[in-house]
Amino acid sequence: MIEVKNLTKQFGDNVVLNGITETIQKSEKVVVIGPSGSGKSTFLRCLNLLESPTGGEIWFEGKNITAKGTNIDAVRCKMGMVFQHFNLFPHLTVLQNITLAPVTLKRQTKDEAEEKARKLLERIGLSDKADVYPSSISGGQKQRIAIVRALAMNPDVILFDEPTSALDPEMVGEVLELMRELADEGMTMVVVTHEMGFAREVGTRVLFMDGGVIVEQNEPNAFFANPQHPRLKDFLSKVL
Amino acid sequence: MNNFFQVINRVLIANEGWKVILSGLGKTIEIAFFAIIIGTILGCLFALMKISTIKPLRWFANLYTTIIRGIPMVTQLMIFGFVIFSGKNEIMVASLAFGINSGAYCTEIFRAGIQGVDKGQMEAGRSLGLSYSQTLWKIILPQAIKAVLPTYTSEFIALIKETSVASFIAVTDLTKAGDMIRNATYNPWVPLFTVALIYLIMTLGLEKIFSRLERRLAKSDRS
16 A cells, blocks of 8 residues: 655655565554654654655555655545544634545535534534533543544555654543544554554554664564664663 | 814815825725735735745745835836836725735745744654645645734834825825825815824724734633
8 A cells, every 4th residue: 555665755865765665455553663753753754745755666556656746635635644642623613624635625514514523423423512612621532533533534554643642641542542543444554653552452553663773573462572773672671 | 163163174175185094094995905905915925925835936936025125116116116117096005015015024024923823733743644735724824824914013003004005106196196286275284184193093903903803812821
């Protein structure tokens, strides 16, 4: 589904991604871990071109999206993203947050979008928040709504950029629970996170990044039980 | 006390000073009204140019704000009145001069407002598949407008007061009207305090209108 070929990214002289080649299959749940500054967020943000790569190619559903003339907006409709700081739109109600993109892009009529949004809100138990503004709800609720906002576009894959890092500890659970449900339904997910438990239980594959490259990867059980590279052993000994 | 009212009566009523004041007020309002429209439009336009990725547009917008903000209002007004539009309708020229001047300040106010909106908002909009301009109009600008309203109000009020130099190009605005009555009646305090009071009423009124608007826009901040 997503094919990354020799991806590099530089900010000035600072090399953040140093040649990443990776294929992500449909309905995989790929978890990316690594120390801060390892390039994992930049890698994720390159996948939907929020950062434009310095070199290399990214193919999505059979198309080279790094080629000149690609309609990146159309690609992003199929690639949802969830941010560390939620980035809900503060001037819109919860319902409007969810319906804005599908209605603006004429994917759904206003009525269809609202009906769908209400169903999604019901699913996460926040029906009563439809008409309030984001400033009046908790961080965990915000992040779940941000996830639902991405879902409203019916994406084929969702990218999660440290979705629980800005949350109070007691709210991490509800967000991970929703992500777990999505995973069980077969959604393709790429998740940058520090939640090792989530990586182990939900991930189908775990990548360890350091210094702008993927140092090691494996299916979760072997990844955590039997790390090979000394950098990964060192990292795991500190976080587990 | 009787004397007090007699003086006012002599200066403003008997000599028909109120007519002069009224006509001056009309011109002041006319100039300020058109100037704020011109200034707001120019401000929006140049603010968008300043945040644009196209270099010549940014360069041109920077040139505009640098030149306009670096030259005194009266000098600009006289250049417009006696050089560029010499002999044209002076109210139109004054509206244009004040509008172009105010536009430079509006540009900076709007630019700061747009750039003050969290970067994550643009990223969230784009990540949903919205284009740059869709995100700008639906997500960034509504938040920016709310943020700049207080500063924009001050600019509006400052502009009304600035028009008091319009007489430099022979406009009989409110200030000039007061001055003419002072010359005709040899009474300085009645026309000057009258004029001052009218300015104050106008600026206070505007402040009230805008603060009401601000409160309405702030409804999404309430938790």
